[in-house]
Amino acid sequence: MSNKSYHHGNLRNALVEKGIELINQKGSEQLSLRKVSALCGVSQTAPYSHFQSKEDLLEAMQEYVIQQFMEVLEHAINSCPKQNDPDVLIQMGKNYVLFFINHPQYFQFLFSHTNIEMKLSLDADEVKNFPPLELLKTIVVRIYGEAGMPNEKMEDTIISLWATVHGLAAIATMKNVHYDKDWEMKIENIIRNR
Amino acid sequence: MSNKSYHHGNLRNALVEKGIELINQKGSEQLSLRKVSALCGVSQTAPYSHFQSKEDLLEAMQEYVIQQFMEVLEHAINSCPKQNDPDVLIQMGKNYVLFFINHPQYFQFLFSHTNIEMKLSLDADEVKNFPPLELLKTIVVRIYGEAGMPNEKMEDTIISLWATVHGLAAIATMKNVHYDKDWEMKIENIIRNR
DNA sequence: CATTTAATCTTTACAGTGTCAAGATTGGAA
DNA sequence: TTCCAATCTTGACACTGTAAAGATTAAATG
Structure with missing residues (x-):
């Protein structure tokens, strides 16, 4: 004290x-x-x-950053008028990318030392997972699952969307990337036309 | 000797x-x-x-790896019957991801220490660029440019495709990613339906 | 061929790193 | 009040990148 x-x-x-x-x-x-x-x-x-090690501290720091990340994603979701509209995914994806544009150092930090278990398939929750991916799965199931979309197609949707926004974040946070147009609208267009 | x-x-x-x-x-x-x-x-x-430094050696190593990478991409392109068919982009994208699945350590190595200049826009070649991105630009222009697609739309196509395959590679090379289906076909579907 | 020169490699040294072992301090339980 | 367990310090070790000075030798020069 x-x-x-x-x-x-x-x-x-x-x-x-x-x-x-x-x-x-x-x-x-x-x-x-x-x-x-x-x-x-x-x-x-x-x-x-x-x-018990530097790695252990890094993991605690990662959890902290992931928590901030989750708040941004959840805020994007909650700002949408209709919770089961596909537009929720667009807003979520947009904020996924913007989070890392606003915190360029976080991308490398989160995804280079990370040991977080990732399970892409929708079933089998026995693995401790990456919370943002869990959230994405939940939203996709909420929007398309009740509409009768088969699991396999939903999985493809998840990976496709995740890969796009994750790739955009990776590119946007590369050192010396020059992109002079207004990112925000561009990102939204790319995600939407995915 | x-x-x-x-x-x-x-x-x-x-x-x-x-x-x-x-x-x-x-x-x-x-x-x-x-x-x-x-x-x-x-x-x-x-x-x-x-x-003159460790970083300098790393850059030389990166150039070496990028050369291998380029050979894989160019091989994918040359294997296509029609050079101006959009399918060329699909094959190129598929090999982009497969290269890193076959060499999981290369992804982190190439894209964490890298200082390579990236210019996303199609014009202005005054910047020393990332060769795979240069190649992608060339192919997109070859396929869509002559068909009259405006530059801005081509740029969107480039970023969209690059982000997708780069994101897929990032996800696939994460530690502890479990994905039991046959990747190769899945990747092709995701890129194609992008 | 002899000699010089410049490129290449070694030895030594130093500050910074993660982490182990042993001991000092102290807040709270007994 | 005493004791203990949690917390923090000191000292040390092996490993890292790299600077400085000198040894070796291939190749150029005469």
Whole structure:
């Protein structure tokens, strides 16, 4: 609690937040345990009381970022007047891409060290999954499942949409990408005409 | 030339090739200058006679991989009976994804450290570009340009196709992705119905 | 052929990294 | 009040990229 005590009091959260700050500023390659420790005013090995490795801290940071990501996606969904309209998917996809355009460092960070289990098929939830993908599956089933679309076709829809927006995010966050038109409308058109 | 001489004789190429071997086996995060040097039977700092930094070696390795990549793409194109048929794009896209499925470590390696300049718009070639994207642009112009499609629509086609196949490659090369169906046909369907 | 030169490689060294082992501090339970 | 378990520090180790200085040798020069 106090500023100069031996015990930090909230180190676990501080490490996660300062780590994310560092990534936003310098990129994920510049992140080191010792830098994050220094930012928290704590010794090099202090993180090992809360995380058993650097990888472990990175996973906690990823969960934090994914939570922000999920809020953006859910906000896009909830802003749609009709919840079972295909336009929900468009808005969701648009915000998928915009999230990474607004936080360019997050894309590399999330999808390079990630060990998150991914199960593309709709059945079999025994695997701990990537929450945004889970959400996408839910929405697709909500929109097309009740309309009688067969599972296999829904799976294709999921992968197709996911691949498009994920690819757009990858391209948009590449270093030195020059694209001078207004992205937002362009993205929407591409997703819509997918 | 000789095996035990002070001078290696072909160190530059050896570093590139052993480095790529290392990436294929252990992944790009496990690559270090010292390991590559050891694999070439040479001291830690020997690479600095041929590359001015680790990043510089990585760029040379990337060029090497991109060359292999280009051969796969060009082979797909040349295998098509009609060169101005839209099916050329489908085959090219399919091989784009399959290349990274066959070399899972290459995706992270190529697109995480890369500093390659990317210019999405069709005009203005003043920027040194990403060769596969250049090729895609050429093919799209060949197929649709002569048919009178406006530039802006061609650009949308390029980004849309690129995003789809790039996203598919990203997803397919994620760790722990479980997808038990036959990818090859699925990929083709998704690209075709894009 | 002899000699110089420039390219190539080695040795040594240093700061930065993740992480282990041992010990210091301290808040809260007994 | 005492004790303990959680938390943090100090010190050390192997590994990393790379700078500086010197050794070796292929190739150019005379």
